[in-house]
Amino acid sequence: MPTRTPIEVSIAISKAVQQADVDVIAAYPITPQTHIVEHLSELVADGELQAAFINVESEHSALSAVIGAAAAGASTFTASCSQGLALMHEILFIAASLRLPIVMVVTTRALSGPISIWNDHSDIMAERDIGWLQVFCETGQEAYDAVLQAFRIVRDPKVQLPMMVNVDGFNLTHVIEPVYLFEQEEIRDYLPEHRQLLRLDIDHPLTMGPVGVPEVYTEAKKQVDAALVGAKPVVLAAWQEFAERYGRFYQPVETYQVEGAEIILLTMGVISRTAMSAVDRLRATGKPVGLVRLRLWRPFPLEELRNCVRHAKIIAVIDRHLSLGAHGGPVCLEVRAALYDLPERLRIFGFVLGLGGRDVTVADFLEIVDRAEHYAAAGQPEEYSLIGLREV
């Protein structure tokens, strides 16, 4: 019988990377990602992980080194966040466009400025269009499992794309949680051998990353988009098999108390746990409130989302990023677009909170439900609402 081990979530993530038997890790330390890569470098130095750990001078170089290693056929891992992720920005697109099965953990953190080392989603929300698969985690167990699942998914010949596992910085990475950790032989059969359909090979020369002249650029982009959208059945199958083997079931869109819910909170990441407490409190007073958590972010789980919310009346979408100059947070805009074609029009309101590490509390979600009800009754509200904003 497996037992749960109290472990810092960053260390559990490192353990998953070790168990996936990566060949090459290249990373540059940045708070709050440091515990993950520091622990991996210790595992390599102590001979407990047979991999090359490449120390680099920047995140731009970290991902470039990983791409080079992946192009040569290595199983690879990196991790970053915030300014580091932003410095990787142009290289992120290249990893996807070269169809390289890289796994990366993003310990989501606010982007400067002002300078902030604390948690929100402004770093990752700037990377929506990079062509990587992306999931957002709620618990330490989920982060550990998601990293292992990511190695399985990217190694599938039908996917051959990079994947990001997004874990809230500090609020999840630095907490100690009880986690079921696999013995190596338990997970071995679930994880296929790393294989790559195309790789740099002196005996079979090829060109990777050529100029995409106007005659082929459109087709090259379509290929990546089709692969990303087409990866969803592989993701679902990987999660299904994980559930059958180990008893932990994951879905693209997780739901809590949505049965009969007229008002639905929609969240991503670790704050969903706080939102669940708010739902419990409101349900105890008889208010029909439920929670939907977007877990799979790319490819976007359009059908699953529609099926979860179509019987509700009001959706309160919570963003942890302010899309400056737009008319709402990015998650709200995408959810609103995804639900626009439903036969019964839902009232969708956007709320932004928890920016730059500001605490997200049960009271915040109670206020959101209250405001959403008020907006639905009183007519068109402002385009988004910032929770906890001081006016003067």
Added chain:
Amino acid sequence: MVEKVEKRAIVGWRNLALGCAILEAGSSTQLLTGTWRLQHPVIDQQLCNRCGLCYIYCPDMAIIKTPAGAYEHDLNYCKGCGICAEECPKKAITMVEEEE
């Protein structure tokens, strides 16, 4: 006379190699950059003194020396930049608008 090349490398997205990789050498010869052209060069072979400066200056190697020693443009690849016409000391090359 330079023969017209058939486009073979330009395929639909379903047939594109994984990650837009190029699996064989020499594929750029199948990209007919001549389709980008707005003007094409015409050589007056009576004025041409066979100096070969056009051949040297052409950035796309789109000028061919024939066995008889004359120079011709390879319109599969000539982008119509006009450098040859500019550099020709005998003014033997003129740029002519492409027809619609």
